[in-house]
Amino acid sequence: MGRPRVPLLSRERIRTAALDLIDRDGLADLSMRKLGAELGVQAASLYGHYPTKDDLLDDxxxxxxxxxxxxxxxxxxxxxALMDWARSYRAALVRHPNFVPYLAAGPGAREENLRVADDVYGGLVRAGWPPRTATMIGAAARYVVVGSTVSSFSSGFSDDVTLYDRYPHLKQGAHLLRGRAEEIDSESFELAMGAFVAGLEPRYAALRAGRTSATG
Known part of the structure; x- marks a missing residue:
């Protein structure tokens, strides 16, 4: 028998093609019909692997x-741990910025999201943070990570210096931001996370001091 003219479908092949489409055209443009055309098959062929588009997106x-x-x-x-986890989190998201809005919807019932949430929460509680505070720390760090990847602040500026003539502070360098977007966005994230962790330190010290006093 000769080789099939269309390579056999698999969940991995469908998933990879869908993510490539999202990276290229955006999340809103993904449809099972468009994905099928990209793979050279009818959309109906995809439903044996993914009953719904949401099943595909969750995968x-x-x-x-x-x-x-x-x-x-x-x-x-x-x-x-908090800083390094946040860096790893951001690195995973920044590779696929068009998909970040879907990831930002929350853990839901997705297995990997729940694993991450459990590991972060457990690590903070083991370090001595009260459960409620550990939950808020994880949530606040997530706000910083997701916010830093959902869009690029720096690339939102224009290279045209004349646009900023009426803005005395921006005209000094706003036209240069777009060309250094990756560097500025990355360093801004580091600044935000570093300030957040440093801001937690006095609360943690007070917590430890209170426990030492109670023990004494």
Whole structure:
């Protein structure tokens, strides 16, 4: 028998093609019909692997989230672990910015999201943070990560210096931001996360002091 003219479908092949489409055209443009055309098959052929588009998107989300490293909470102090986890989280998201709005919807019932949430929460509680505070720390860090990847602040500026003539402060360098967007966005994220972790330190010290006093 000769080779099939269209390569056999698999969940991995469908998932990869869908993510390539999202990266290229945006999340809103993804449809099963368009994905089928990209793969050289009818849309109906996809439903044997993914009954709905949401099933496909959830599988893509799990694949992206699986790259987020939470092992830092097993080996480092909470400050280092929080920073390194946030960096890993951002790195996973920034590779697929068009997919971030779907990931931002929350953990839901997705396995990998729940794994990450459990590891972060557990690591913070083991470090001595009260459960409620550990939940808020994880949520606040997530706000910083997702906010830093959902859009690029720096690339939103124009290279045309004349646009900023009426703005005395912006005209000094706003036209240069677009060309350095990746650097500025990355360093802005580091600034925000670093300030957040540093801001937690006095609360943690007070918490430890209170426990020491109670023990004494």
């Amino acid at each position: 893509i989300a799990d694949g992206i989230t699986a790259d987020i490293d939470t092992t830092f909470f097993d080996t480092a102090d909470w400050r280092t």
